[in-house]
Each structure stands twice: as structure tokens, then as C-alpha cells.
Amino acid sequence: MDPVAVDSTTVCHVVAIPFPGRSHINPMMNLCKLLASRKPDILISFVVTEEWLGYIKSEPKPDCLNFKTIPNVIPPEHLKTVDFPAFYEAVMTNMEAPFEQLLDRLQPPVTAIIGEIEVRWAIGLGIRRNIPVAAFWTMSAKFLSMLYHFQIFAQDQGSPIDLLENVDKIPGISPSSVAELGTIFQRNDLRVLQLALECIANVPGAQYLLSTSIYELEPQIIDLLKATFPCPIYSIGPAIPYLELEDRSLKPNCGHNCPDYIKWLDSHPKNSVLYISFGSFITISSTQMDEIAAGLRDGGVRFLFIARGAASQFEDMCNDKGLVLPWCDQLKVLCHPSIAGFWTHCGWNSTMEAVFAGVPMLTFPHFLDQDSNSRQIVEDWRIGMLVKQESKEDNFLTREEIAEAVQKFMHSARHEDNEMRLRARELRNLCQPAVAECGSSATNIDAFVRDIIKNNC
Numbered sequence: 001m002d003p004v005a006v007d008s009t010t011v012c013h014v015v016a017i018p019f020p021g022r023s024h025i026n027p028m029m030n031l032c033k034l035l036a037s038r039k040p041d042i043l044i045s046f047v048v049t050e051e052w053l054g055y056i057k058s059e060p061k062p063d064c065l066n067f068k069t070i071p072n073v074i075p076p077e078h079l080k081t082v083d084f085p086a087f088y089e090a091v092m093t094n095m096e097a098p099f100e101q102l103l104d105r106l107q108p109p110v111t112a113i114i115g116e117i118e119v120r121w122a123i124g125l126g127i128r129r130n131i132p133v134a135a136f137w138t139m140s141a142k143f144l145s146m147l148y149h150f151q152i153f154a155q156d157q158g159s160p161i162d163l164l165e166n167v168d169k170i171p172g173i174s175p176s177s178v179a180e181l182g183t184i185f186q187r188n189d190l191r192v193l194q195l196a197l198e199c200i201a202n203v204p205g206a207q208y209l210l211s212t213s214i215y216e217l218e219p220q221i222i223d224l225l226k227a228t229f230p231c232p233i234y235s236i237g238p239a240i241p242y243l244e245l246e247d248r249s250l251k252p253n254c255g256h257n258c259p260d261y262i263k264w265l266d267s268h269p270k271n272s273v274l275y276i277s278f279g280s281f282i283t284i285s286s287t288q289m290d291e292i293a294a295g296l297r298d299g300g301v302r303f304l305f306i307a308r309g310a311a312s313q314f315e316d317m318c319n320d321k322g323l324v325l326p327w328c329d330q331l332k333v334l335c336h337p338s339i340a341g342f343w344t345h346c347g348w349n350s351t352m353e354a355v356f357a358g359v360p361m362l363t364f365p366h367f368l369d370q371d372s373n374s375r376q377i378v379e380d381w382r383i384g385m386l387v388k389q390e391s392k393e394d395n396f397l398t399r400e401e402i403a404e405a406v407q408k409f410m411h412s413a414r415h416e417d418n419e420m421r422l423r424a425r426e427l428r429n430l431c432q433p434a435v436a437e438c439g440s441s442a443t444n445i446d447a448f449v450r451d452i453i454k455n456n457c
């Protein structure tokens with residue numbers, strides 16, 4: 001890595017420490033790019049493991065941002081989902097010491113830390129070292145509020161799952177969200193939830209809280225969080241790569257530099273393609289993947305399917321109807337005019353990208369916050385439909401169910417005057433101005449930069 005160039009205009013040295021995972025590193029990097037775009041003389045050290053540096057070192061980054069590494073003290077990426085609770089635990093326990101040693105070596109001295117909330121030790125370390133911490137949350141404001149109020153309520157009361165069975169009211173949580181918490185506790189590993197609650201319990205020790213939501217999207221919840229936490233809260237979302245949408249090589253009809261999948265999208269009519277991706281983290285069983293492939297074929301809709309490691313297995317199913325790829329530039333795909341809808345697992349980054357692009361969603365939640373995001377999409381914002389009303393144990397879809405669901409969804413999503421599509425456009429028109437000059441998120445980013453410089457640099 002290049003030594004950091006520090007010149008006389010450097011005013012502030014911020015260290016960013018994301019949770020090691022694509023859907024955490026991406027929004028943290030997007031936040032850093034936003035900070036750099038508003039204040040190019042800020043100095044940012046972006047800390048990842050050596051393994052992660054290998055994945056991201058060639059990605060574009062602002063000049064004021066430098067990658068810094070700690071050793072690979074956690075299990076490798078390819079083993080992450082084999083035992084996620086053990087991976088999560090390792091992040092909580094193994095990364096702090098090497099991070100602190102790195103902190104001692106960084107020059108000029110660090111003036112603020114942007115620490116992801118799920119990196120449990122970041123806030124405590126900041127308190128111990130007298131370095132202010134901005135706690136960074138990569139999920140919805142609603143999910144943060146639910147978990148925070150639940151852990152306050154649950155303190156010293158035994159097993160959370162037993163607690164939820166006998167309660168219909170928890171201060172700060174609406175009765176419908178208490179029911180949602182029940183589903184979340186049933187569907188997820190209790191060790192992971194326990195660790196997530198421990199992380200969230202630390203938030204009141206932070207000097208600042210950065211939310212990747214947009215104020216206009218969750219105004220009441222963000223106001224509730226402001227009344228709950230002692231520190232200032234800045235909703236700066238969406239933390240997605242909208243600054244890069246201007247890249248000519250990924251626009252429709254962009255000529256010879258264009259990736260083949262954008263050319264393929266260019267060749268199809270407006271609102272005609274279903275985009276399918278289940279994020280960077282969850283593993284879909286091979287049996288379920290086979291059903292998805294067969295259901296898409298039988299459903300007869302045009303699709304672009306991101307199958308990650310399994311992509312090569314499904315190429316044969318495509319004929320002239322679809323394209324299967326391991327990965328793509330998701331926001332650019334979602335913003336392409338030929339995309340009619342997005343079949344998603346409801347990760348928060350994907351949700352925000354679809355909202356930003358004004359694309360309706362077919363929801364298929366699996367893990368942690370995804371049930372809650374799905375409810376927001378389908379019930380609160382009315383910009384999507386659930387792929388199947390699943391029972392508590394069964395989140396499996398047959399090919400017949402898939403064929404029927406994608407046909408029904410596409411029938412609605414492709415029509416300009418369909419209510420779900422109109423609502424998605426309305427929400428886009430509410431959210432895109434937030435990132436424009438003087439919009440709520442742009443104003444909050446400026447306020448955050450001003451505050452950390454005024455208070456800490």
C-alpha cells in the first residue's frame with residue numbers, strides 16, 4: 001500500500017471499520033465516497049482484513065481514502081456461511097487487538113472512528129482511547145429501533161424467545177412489530193441475535209449515529225430514534241453507489257465499453273425484464289435453485305438471474321428468455337429502463353437500490369432484517385408483493401409456485417399504470433431529491449462533516 005500523503009490542508013483523519021462482508025463494506029465505502037465528495041481534504045483510512053483487501057483493492061476510490069489492513073484473524077469468506085455464528089463471534093473477539101495496534105501506527109493521529117454497529121468493540125474502544133465514534137448502521141431505522149427497544153425491555157429477563165411469547169406490548173415497539181420480532185426470533189440463530197443485541201446495546205456510547213436510511217422513507221422511526229439516543233443522528237441514505245451512475249460505459253446504448261449484460265438489457269423493450277438476486281450472503285440450497293430455474297423457465301418471463309457461484313450450472317436454461325450471471329453492477333441494472341421488477345431477498349442495500357431506481361419488488365425474505373424489510377416493502381410502502389405467504393417452518397418454493405408468482409408479479413410490474421409501479425415511482429421521486437444538493441441526506445452528510453471537524457479535528 002502507498003504511504004499516506006498528508007498535506008497542510010488535511011483537517012481530519014477518520015478511520016472507517018466496516019463489518020467484514022460485501023453488504024457492509026459496500027455501504028461504508030459509499031459513505032466514505034460521499035464524505036470525500038463533500039470534503040475532499042478529509043483523510044480516510046479504510047480498514048479491512050488482508051483477505052478483503054484482495055477483493056476490493058482494484059475498485060475505484062477517492063484519492064483521500066487509503067486502505068489499511070489487519071491480519072486475517074477471522075474465518076475466510078468461503079467458510080462464513082458454513083458456521084455464521086462462529087464467524088460473527090470471531091469478528092466480535094479477534095479483530096479488536098490488531099485494529100488497536102494499527103490505530104497506534106496511523107499518522108496523523110486518528111481524530112474520529114466510523115465504526116459499524118455490528119463491530120461490537122468499536123464504540124468501547126473509542127471511549128477507552130478518547131476517540132469519538134460515529135456508529136454506522138447498515139439496515140433500516142425500523143430494525144434498529146425494534147432491536148434497541150427490545151433489548152432494553154429484555155435486559156435481565158431471561159431467554160428472549162420466551163419473553164416474546166407472552167408479550168404484546170413493549171415500550172417503543174408497535175404491536176405489529178412485536179409480532180414481527182416473534183418471526184425474527186423463530187427464523188434466526190439465537191446466538192446471532194444475542195450478539196446483534198449486544199452490539200446495539202452499545203449505541204448510546206457513540207458520539208454520532210449514521211443511518212443508511214432516508215429521512216423521507218422512515219420519518220416517524222427516525223424521529224423516535226432521535227428522541228431515544230443522546231447523540232445526533234444523521235440519516236445519510238441511501239449508501240448505494242449513485243455517484244457512479246454517471247459512468248458512460250454503463251448507460252443504455254453505451255457502445256463498445258459496455259458490459260454484455262447492459263447490451264443485452266438494451267436489446268429488450270422498456271419494463272420487460274425481471275431482475276433476480278438474493279444478495280451477497282445467504283446460501284440458497286441447490287434443490288431450491290433448481291426449482292427457481294425450472295419455475296423461471298415455465299413462467300415464461302424474461303429475466304436476468306444473478307446465481308453467484310451456481311451461474312454456470314444454469315446457463316442452459318436461458319434460451320432466448322434470460323441471462324444467468326454470477327454478479328453484475330446491481331444499481332446500474334436496476335436503473336436500466338428494461339427492468340420491470342426485482343425478485344429480492346430484501347437485504348437492506350438491495351431494498352434501497354430498488355427504491356432509488358423506482359422498481360417494484362417480489363419479496364423472498366430469509367434472514368435477520370429481511371422479514372421486516374419485506375413488510376415495509378409490501379405493507380407500508382406498497383411497492384411489492386410477497387412471493388409466498390410461507391408458514392413458519394417452510395420457506396421453500398416449488399417450481400409451480402415460482403412460475404405462478406413471477407407471472408402474476410410481472411403482469412403487474414410491467415404496466416406503467418399499475419398501482420404498485422406508480423407507488424414505486426412516487427417513492428423514487430420522494431427519495432432521489434434527498435441526495436440532491438440541499439436534500440435531507442446531502443444536508444445531513446454536510447452537517448456530520450461539519451460536526452466532526454468542529455468537535456474533533
Ligand SMILES: O=c1ccn([C@@H]2O[C@H](COP(=O)(O)OP(=O)(O)O[C@H]3O[C@H](CO)[C@@H](O)[C@H](O)[C@H]3O)[C@@H](O)[C@H]2O)c(=O)[nH]1
Pocket residue numbers: 022023024026027138139277278279280281282306326327328329330331346347348349350351353367368369370
Ligand atoms: O450481482 C450483484 C448482487 C449484489 N450486489 C450488491 O451486493 C450487495 C447486497 O447487499 P444486501 O442487499 O444488503 O444483501 P446481503 O448481501 O444479503 O446483506 C446482508 O447485510 C445487509 C446489511 O446489513 C442486511 O440487510 C441483509 O439482510 C444481510 O443478508 C448490494 O450492495 C448489491 O448492490 C451487486 O453489486 N451485484
